[in-house]
Amino acid sequence: MKKILITGGSGFLGGYLVKAAGARFETFTTCFRNLPEYKKITWQQIDLTDAGNIRNMIEKIRPEIVIHNAAMTNVDLCEKQKRQTQQTNIRASKLLAKYSAAIGAKIIYISTDLVFDGKAPPYSEKDRPNPLSFYGWSKRQAELAVAAANPNHIIARPAIMYGPPAISGTSFSEWMRDFWQNQKTTKLFTDQFRTPIYAGNLAQAVLELAEHSFTGIIHIAGSERIDRYQFGLLLAHRLNRDEKYIQPVQMKDISLPGVRPADVSLQIDLARKILKTKLLDCKAGIQAAYGNKNKQTFLST
Ligand SMILES: NC(=O)c1ccc[n+]([C@@H]2O[C@H](COP(=O)([O-])OP(=O)(O)OC[C@H]3O[C@@H](n4cnc5c(N)ncnc54)[C@H](OP(=O)(O)O)[C@@H]3O)[C@@H](O)[C@H]2O)c1
DSSP, rough: OOEEEEETTTTTHHHHHHHHHHTHHHHEEEEESSSOOOOOSOOOOOOOOOOOHHHHHHHHHHHEEEEOOOOOOEEEEEEEEHHIIIIIIIIIHHHHHHHHHHHTTTEEEEEOGGSSOOSSSSTTTOOOOSSSSSHHHHHHHHHHHHHHHHEEEEEEEEEEESOOOOOSSHHHHHHHHHHHHHHHHEEESSOOOEEEEEEHHHHHHHHHHHSSSSEEEEEEESSSOOEEHHHHHHHHHTTTOOOGGEEEEEEEGGOOOOOOOOOOOOOOHHHHHOOOOOOHHHHHHHHHHHHHHHHHEEEEE
């Protein structure tokens, strides 16, 4: 079995990656502030802003593949804590790429659709990034640093993710579910478009890439472009929730510290060409994420 190191297993996508990797790889993962209850794996609790920690971990585990997924992901917090974001998102990525290259390991860097400004969608891998937020900028700088430090790299750019937590963490669909569960209304944009992907589907694609000969940038997203309001309606229908809990709003109606682009839909032609994993549309993804069991749990509360 090959050894794989997944950073940020305690986060939302990390949980899916860890669970999906468990059966196929000798799997190692990290957490930082949150030590999950999940005991099928040994957690390495580590602060990735410390260069010595990164070096020691890589030299001790000596993985063949590193999936670098950990990051500061809160767009508004990144705007306020720029130094911490730089250390976590850029410097740690550069060091992980450097130390993985030194032992001949491949690195998959989990980037984001927010490297684009949203002015000319849908975006292919050949389009020029122009991030609007500090978070997006830090992820783009990390892409460049990883590519420069380790020639055996994949930059995987996912779109926004949804689904219940696999181990820990949360997603925008869970945020809506929490609101509706508390009889609260969610305000959802009718003019903000994404190509959302179920995190379980994304994890499957990323693990396929772990054993693929591909190197370079690849977009991994759901197969459907949709605005947040329409996505909310689909989720509400699946969860038997009344549409009255969703209020359509426009981006101009809400002010947030970190700027969000209007449309960062991703083209997935390359992923379709090289991957066996089928990238799902919203209806199929929501069905996979929130099957009958979840629906019953939700309705009984
Ligand atoms: N969520 C989305 O919709 C989305 C969309 C596109 C791309 N992405 C990218 O996908 C990846 C995963 O996103 P996510 O939403 O699943 O993230 P998340 O739930 O916020 O988890 C972030 C992970 O990073 C770890 N972490 C943060 N700071 C750290 C530090 N200083 N040292 C070590 N670990 C640290 C956290 O550890 P603790 O929790 O233990 O503190 C956690 O495991 C990220 O790279 C993100 O940029 C996310």
